[in-house]
Amino acid sequence: MIKLTVNGKSYELDLPSDMPVLWVIRDRLGLTGTKYGCGVAQCGACTVHMDGEAIRSCVTPVSRAAGKSIVTIEGLEPSLSKPLQEAWTEIDVPQCGYCQSGQIMAAAILIRDQPQPTDNDIDNAMAGNICRCCTYLRIRQAIHLASRLKSSNAMLSAI
Amino acid sequence: MEGLNSIGRRQFIRNTTLAAGGLIIPFKITPRNKTKAGAPELFFRPNAYLRVGSDDTVTIVLSHCEMGQGIWTSLSMLIAEELDADWKSVKAEHAPAAVEFYHTIYATQRTGGSTSLLSEFDRYRKAGATARQLLVQAAANRYKADVKNCRTENGQVIVGENRIRYGELVEEAMRLPVPGEVKLKEPADWKLIGKKVKRLDTPDKINGKAIFGIDVQFPGLLTAMVARAPIPGAKVKSYDASATKSVAGVRQVVQVPSGIAVLADDFWAAKKGRDKLKVEWVPGDGEKIDSDNLLAELKQRADKGGIVNNTSGDPDAALKRAAKIVEVEYYQPFLAHAPMEPVNCTVRLSKDKCEIWTGTQTQTDDQRAASEITGLPIENVFINTVFLGGSFGRRNITRSDFVREGVEVAKASGKLVKTVWTREDDIQGGMYRPAFLHRFKVGLDANGEPVAWKQVSVGQSVMTGGPFEKVAVINGVDMFSIEGMHNAPFVKGIKDQRIELNTPVWPVTVDNWRAVGLSHTIFAMESLTDELAHAAGKDPVEYRRMLYKQEPRLLNVLNIAAEKSGWGKQLPKGQGMGVTVFEAVQSYVALITELSVTKEKGVRVEKVTCAIDCGLPINPDGIVAQTEGSIAFGLSAALYSEITFKKGRVQQKNFYNYPMLRMNEMPDIEVHVVQSTEKPGGVGESSVGQIMSSLTNAIFAATGKRIRSLPVIHHSTSLI
Ligand code: FES
Ligand code: FES
Numbered sequence A: 001m002i003k004l005t006v007n008g009k010s011y012e013l014d015l016p017s018d019m020p021v022l023w024v025i026r027d028r029l030g031l032t033g034t035k036y037g038c039g040v041a042q043c044g045a046c047t048v049h050m051d052g053e054a055i056r057s058c059v060t061p062v063s064r065a066a067g068k069s070i071v072t073i074e075g076l077e078p079s080l081s082k083p084l085q086e087a088w089t090e091i092d093v094p095q096c097g098y099c100q101s102g103q104i105m106a107a108a109i110l111i112r113d114q115p116q117p118t119d120n121d122i123d124n125a126m127a128g129n130i131c132r133c134c135t136y137l138r139i140r141q142a143i144h145l146a147s148r149l150k151s152s153n154a155m156l157s158a159i
Numbered sequence B: 001m002e003g004l005n006s007i008g009r010r011q012f013i014r015n016t017t018l019a020a021g022g023l024i025i026p027f028k029i030t031p032r033n034k035t036k037a038g039a040p041e042l043f044f045r046p047n048a049y050l051r052v053g054s055d056d057t058v059t060i061v062l063s064h065c066e067m068g069q070g071i072w073t074s075l076s077m078l079i080a081e082e083l084d085a086d087w088k089s090v091k092a093e094h095a096p097a098a099v100e101f102y103h104t105i106y107a108t109q110r111t112g113g114s115t116s117l118l119s120e121f122d123r124y125r126k127a128g129a130t131a132r133q134l135l136v137q138a139a140a141n142r143y144k145a146d147v148k149n150c151r152t153e154n155g156q157v158i159v160g161e162n163r164i165r166y167g168e169l170v171e172e173a174m175r176l177p178v179p180g181e182v183k184l185k186e187p188a189d190w191k192l193i194g195k196k197v198k199r200l201d202t203p204d205k206i207n208g209k210a211i212f213g214i215d216v217q218f219p220g221l222l223t224a225m226v227a228r229a230p231i232p233g234a235k236v237k238s239y240d241a242s243a244t245k246s247v248a249g250v251r252q253v254v255q256v257p258s259g260i261a262v263l264a265d266d267f268w269a270a271k272k273g274r275d276k277l278k279v280e281w282v283p284g285d286g287e288k289i290d291s292d293n294l295l296a297e298l299k300q301r302a303d304k305g306g307i308v309n310n311t312s313g314d315p316d317a318a319l320k321r322a323a324k325i326v327e328v329e330y331y332q333p334f335l336a337h338a339p340m341e342p343v344n345c346t347v348r349l350s351k352d353k354c355e356i357w358t359g360t361q362t363q364t365d366d367q368r369a370a371s372e373i374t375g376l377p378i379e380n381v382f383i384n385t386v387f388l389g390g391s392f393g394r395r396n397i398t399r400s401d402f403v404r405e406g407v408e409v410a411k412a413s414g415k416l417v418k419t420v421w422t423r424e425d426d427i428q429g430g431m432y433r434p435a436f437l438h439r440f441k442v443g444l445d446a447n448g449e450p451v452a453w454k455q456v457s458v459g460q461s462v463m464t465g466g467p468f469e470k471v472a473v474i475n476g477v478d479m480f481s482i483e484g485m486h487n488a489p490f491v492k493g494i495k496d497q498r499i500e501l502n503t504p505v506w507p508v509t510v511d512n513w514r515a516v517g518l519s520h521t522i523f524a525m526e527s528l529t530d531e532l533a534h535a536a537g538k539d540p541v542e543y544r545r546m547l548y549k550q551e552p553r554l555l556n557v558l559n560i561a562a563e564k565s566g567w568g569k570q571l572p573k574g575q576g577m578g579v580t581v582f583e584a585v586q587s588y589v590a591l592i593t594e595l596s597v598t599k600e601k602g603v604r605v606e607k608v609t610c611a612i613d614c615g616l617p618i619n620p621d622g623i624v625a626q627t628e629g630s631i632a633f634g635l636s637a638a639l640y641s642e643i644t645f646k647k648g649r650v651q652q653k654n655f656y657n658y659p660m661l662r663m664n665e666m667p668d669i670e671v672h673v674v675q676s677t678e679k680p681g682g683v684g685e686s687s688v689g690q691i692m693s694s695l696t697n698a699i700f701a702a703t704g705k706r707i708r709s710l711p712v713i714h715h716s717t718s719l720i
Helices: A021-028 A078-091 A100-113 A119-126 A136-158 B009-019 B071-083 B116-142 B166-175 B267-275 B284-288 B291-304 B315-321 B363-374 B401-413 B423-428 B518-536 B540-547 B552-565 B620-640 B688-703 B712-719
Strands: A002-006 A009-013 A047-050 A053-056 A069-071 B043-047 B050-053 B058-062 B090-094 B150-153 B156-159 B162-165 B222-228 B235-240 B250-256 B259-264 B278-282 B307-312 B324-332 B344-349 B354-358 B381-385 B417-420 B436-444 B450-459 B496-502 B575-584 B587-598 B602-613 B668-673
Touching (some): A021 B267, A053 A100, A078 A100, A078 A136, A100 A119, A119 A136, A136 B620, B043 B166, B050 B071, B050 B116, B050 B166, B071 B090, B071 B116, B116 B156, B116 B162, B156 B166, B222 B250, B222 B267, B222 B401, B222 B423, B250 B267, B259 B267, B259 B401, B291 B436, B291 B450, B291 B496, B315 B450, B324 B518, B344 B401, B354 B363, B354 B401, B363 B401, B401 B417, B518 B540, B518 B575, B518 B688, B540 B575, B552 B575, B552 B668, B575 B688, B587 B688, B602 B620, B602 B712, B620 B712
Parallel strands (some): A002 A069, B222 B417, B354 B381, B450 B496, B602 B668
Antiparallel strands (some): A002 A009, A047 A053, B043 B050, B050 B058, B150 B156, B156 B162, B222 B259, B235 B278, B250 B259, B307 B496
16 A cells, blocks of 8 residues: 555555556546656656656656655646746647646746746756657747746735 | 659649549538537537537537647637637537548548648638528527628627627527528638637646547556567567466456557556567568668669659750759658657447547548448447647558557457557657658759759658558659659759659558658758759859749748848858758748857757748748747757667667757747738648758858768767
8 A cells, every 4th residue: 555645635545566656647546637758757748746846757656656745737736837827828838738737847846946047947947858849939938938927926915 | 844743742632632523522411409418508500510509609620630730729710710709719629530521632531731721721611601690690580680780799799789699599590591602701801810819729738638549538448558560560479478467457468460469457557567478479571671771772772763753855965964963862761750649549349339539630541440340330430539649640640550459459358448559669660751862963054053853762652552542652653752852843844854763662661750751852852952052153042042033932931031040141160051942731931040060069050040931821820839840840850860770670769769859959940921812731741841951051051061861960970
């Protein structure tokens, strides 16, 4: 039995300990927003947060997630999901859309830690996420916009 | 002067239309339905392509599939335009597989060849106009008004002072007879077409809700993974599944025509089970395929020549008279598609029906394949098209390979099952853009104009064996193998020429890859053009202006790109600009690439300036997005991609040795869309080929080194 929390809900699951977190959340918990792209930490499609850090869930055995808290695209907290989704919509980033959950989860950590990321910061944070449709230019613009939206939201809620 | 096979895509479309028995525009009227649970109470369905609900929603039923190209939005725009719908109440969904949704040219349900808007421009506008006319009539009846005094706006009919929402008129509209002919809006009255609108598929693609094939779930659904031939054409001799069956979660192991399928509770168990499977293969001829010999074999074949596609005058004599001769050849490797979502197919098979959930571009072919395997009539094969996680041709396969396999697995196992491919399966799975060699000997006159042309192209045929063989392969020449070459505007004008094609038949399975033939022919043609300009001592843009002086649309995009990119500006050493201008899928595209080549960073593409004339720009932001994407997609292939074989085995496995362009390598891309009123051309494939030669032409400008074989990465040490 392995205990873990996913999007704030606690689970106790009977699983092989080497099963990657990706397949636990997709095939056992039915949360299909997190995608499989390579299975070997090369593409970032499977990016989720574990205790607040971005991980490649395809190479993270569930044993490493025991007792930890996982957040997927479906459960991303509004202070991050709102500005990101707003920006992604404004710029109409997705094409096929398959990589976008992973892109957003990676971007979420970036704008949380770096309120005004430069192009260089974006390159560094996002180079692990492949977009085969090559929406990179729009992802970059959307991250800039999301970080602006996030700080103005924060200002608004502080008033 | 026309050669034997002078057909290009435009002619291909015409031929296809003829073969299909004329342009078909099925416009069957389906009975009006009461709805199922969850939907609006009532809806009005004047034709197969839309429904207007009593809750005001307008649902567009898409005969084409959404794979990223934006059809979800642009087809919806066509109906919404004529219907005067409120864009905020418009929704889209994929159509079921049915004759009403057949492509108006291909006569099967199919998305491909960058023809969706061409196929639907009239049909979808008419569908919207029909619905509008009925809603107006319903409102006029209600207020005893003349339809002439009614107008529509934002999902409402306006009769005098009264504004009636479409939803309120559904019940009355349903009872009215559907008109035969409808009047379409004048372009001047368009409110949506040509304007920037928000993509309808964005919301679900950013919150995890969008369902792709791999996301399909049912209680009790098993996941299958197939151990396939490691060498093209290899056959199973025997297998031992005892270790596989001991893996927790593995339920069944069955043999199917493509290999051995392991069915399990989930992906992970299926993968572990397959890893433990022992299969003995009879390799067959495929073992002989070896990339070490590939180029030599292509060259030998080029020496021998091939089937003459077209010949006129006396090219040998003309070459003797020429002021200058350029003799060159260009090589391009096998390529894999690697869509972000590897292919997959979910199948529920029962006695009387076969239900399929998958991301596909070829619903009718898939129905036929499933019918052939199961023995069920075609109407009993139901295709539920879900979002495609990219395709680039992988889901437009002439033989429905992954759907076929999914149905075989369901049939052999008797289970409700989703057959999935891993990334390794995808890259090694044997559907490739063929490797090609194009060899030229071109004579120039004193002015630098080409006056003698000899060409031998060598590469496998993509269309042979597929549904378009009859129209695309003429006298042994697959027009896609020399797409855009024999019918390039300046080549057509050369009196003395001969173009030959040698088509090897190898066990490697080749198929459509984004831009099909143009993915390799443009690189060859436009690298050559650059070399001709150089030989003629002319500026590359000037030289093309001369070649295309009779081609206003090409000339126009060339001039725009040259102006916007600052062509001709002084650049520091190690930097360069390269140009390409070419017609692709009825769109005219000029690209200018600016890059630097340094010891530290190698080739660094800084900026690509693009001018595109794709006819009437229906969804301008969608055009920009697709163009950005297709430029970067082609760039990725030109810089890095190559599939190689060792004793028949593909050597690449995953993104670590089949690399992709990433965020930090993405150049700035500036797209200028020409305001045209011509028929809508294709966009998704329009720039893939152009970027490859624009890139290598820029490398030549920066370094003086001409790259004649791709990928560029193989030349990196020789450039600096
Ligand atoms: S699926 Fe995990 S990084 Fe690609
Ligand atoms: S949007 Fe298709 S892979 Fe990124």
